[in-house]
Structures are given as C-alpha cells and as structure tokens.
Amino acid sequence: MSFVDDEDAPPGETVSLTLATEHAGGRLDKTLAEHLPDLSRARIQALMAAGMVTREGKVLTDTSAKAQAGDYELLIPPPEAAEPQAEAIPLTVLFEDPHLIVVEKPPGMAVHPAPGTPSGTLVNALLHHCGSSLSGIGGVARPGIVHRIDKETSGIVVVAKSDAAHKGLSALFAAHDIDRVYVALVRGAPSPAKATIVTQIGRSSTDRKKMAVLKSGGREAITHYSTRTVFGQQKKPQAARLECTLETGRTHQIRVHLASKGCPCLGDPVYGSGPPTPAVREAMAQAGLSRQALHAAVLGFVHPVTGEALRFESPLPPDMAKLEALLSAL
Incomplete structure (x- = not known):
C-alpha cells in the first residue's frame, strides 16, 4: 500500500533551461527530457504540441527538430481540477x-x-x-x-x-501505526524464506514510470515477508505464496522489493522480468490472471475518532484463488 504520490508540477510553473552548445544537435524532445529529469519525454511532447515550449521567445512545436543551443522556457499549465462525478458502481x-x-x-x-x-x-x-x-x-x-x-x-x-x-x-x-498484510503469488521462492527487506526506493533513472531500489537518494522502504507455501519441488520451486507486511508505504514497494529478490509477483507487467516456468504460465492462463498477483488481505488500525480497534481480512479474489489452487497441483 502506498501513499498518494503527486508528480504534477506546481500550477503555472515556468521551467527554464540554458542548453550549452556541446549538448545541442540531438532530437529536441529527447534532449530536453535528458536535461529536465522531472519531465518525461511524453510530457515534453505534449507541452510542445500545446505551444508551451519556447527558445529565445520562439514557440517550438516540432519534437523531432534538432536541439539548438540557447535559452528555453517550458510553461507547465495548472492542472484541471475536474470534479469527480458520482457513479453507480457496486461496492x-x-x-x-x-x-x-x-x-x-x-x-x-x-x-x-x-x-x-x-x-x-x-x-x-x-x-x-x-x-x-x-x-x-x-x-x-x-x-x-x-x-x-x-x-x-x-x-x-x-x-x-x-x-x-x-x-x-x-x-x-x-507513524506506520497501521497493520497491513499483503498476499503475493510470486515466481520461484525467495531465499531466505523469511526476512526483512530494507532499501531506498525512488524513481528509476532509466524509466520514470518505474520505481527502483536505489543506492543513494529515494526514501527508506521496509517490507517484512514470509513464505507460506512453496509450489513445485522444494529444491527448485516454481512459485510461492508470500505474506508481506508493510512498515512503510512507498509507491510499488512490495512489487519492487520482491523483484529485487528475484521473485516478482506473477503477472506483473512492469517488474516481472523473466518468464515463469511453462507450467506456471499455463496455470496463470487457466486462472485468467491478467495483472500482478498481489492482494491487500489485512488492514488493522485504531479508529481515529472512537478509539475502537478494527481489523479486516479479505479472501483472495477469484483469479488469485484459482491460480493458487492450480499451483498447488504442481
């Protein structure tokens, strides 16, 4: 579980950049993105299409043009505060x-x-x-x-x-005074079977849409995990069921931490590097799993107004429950 993490620039912010001659010559949108790490290449392309990027006062709209040395300005427009509409969605x-x-x-x-x-x-x-x-x-x-x-x-x-x-x-x-337990079905099984992962997590330097374990910078992230079931041969497990307890709540924390152990969540399209075994892939297909196999199963806390101790548990949803049953037959 992760705290809300805003990436939008402040309303109406103007970002200035002076591009030196030695950095000119490359494709404009790529060059600007390389020198403005807080803005993705796609974001810069959208700003250029909206006429929000200038060089020496001239509006630039051709993203594929060669970057020239000079003073650039990018206007980040204020975000639209769209009023969410009520929708009759079952809860x-x-x-x-x-x-x-x-x-x-x-x-x-x-x-x-x-x-x-x-x-x-x-x-x-x-x-x-x-x-x-x-x-x-x-x-x-x-x-x-x-x-x-x-x-x-x-x-x-x-x-x-x-x-x-x-x-x-x-x-x-x-204050991390919340009991949060997740169930994850992962590729392989972690070693050791039970441990605490403590790292720094921040934006990946190669893909801003991803988070990564960082050697420096980022924010401290702590995940306690325990292997509950191993599927397949014990000496060479094909998959496992883990329980993960969060001490911090960073973006994609469990997914990043498990991937760093070589045991990404099954079905994770972002952090699931390396394919599972053919038998596990077949089980995933039969179960209809089309997302990361991660479920927030327990949430416990003291009611902030009444002081009542509350604890809630949620069973695995159908896709993960079916997948676990199929993995049990390996």
Missing part, C-alpha cells in the same frame, strides 16, 4: 460509520481519478454511495483518500468520511 463494504468506510477494491479499479482514468474509480463509486459526506481534505479529485493501492492490486482500502477521521488516519499512516 463491497466491510465497515462504515459516520467517520470512515472500509471497502474491498477489485483489480482494475483505480483509487482516484487521474490522467487517463477520469472515471470508473473508487472515488466515483464512493461519491455515489456516500453522497457528499466524504472528507474534503484530499482535494477535488481525491476526497477522503488517505492511502491507495495500485489499480491492478486488489484488496482493502479505508476512506475518510469526516475531516477528523482524515487527519487521524493520515497520522496513523505517517
């Missing part, structure tokens, strides 16, 4: 009171609207279910959201309905 509610709601998020549903996912999100469903009672602290696009799980990760999410609950839950997450 599995585990708990609800006037202050918060705990739900099971299915795979394929984003937690909140974002570029490319303006609707069909958990926020849209909650607006229909809760009406106007969601906490407003999260902003226009993220009312009530204090944490999130990846779009293709299934499992338990808590959302604030009151400002008091929002502040209290945020404090619990910041």
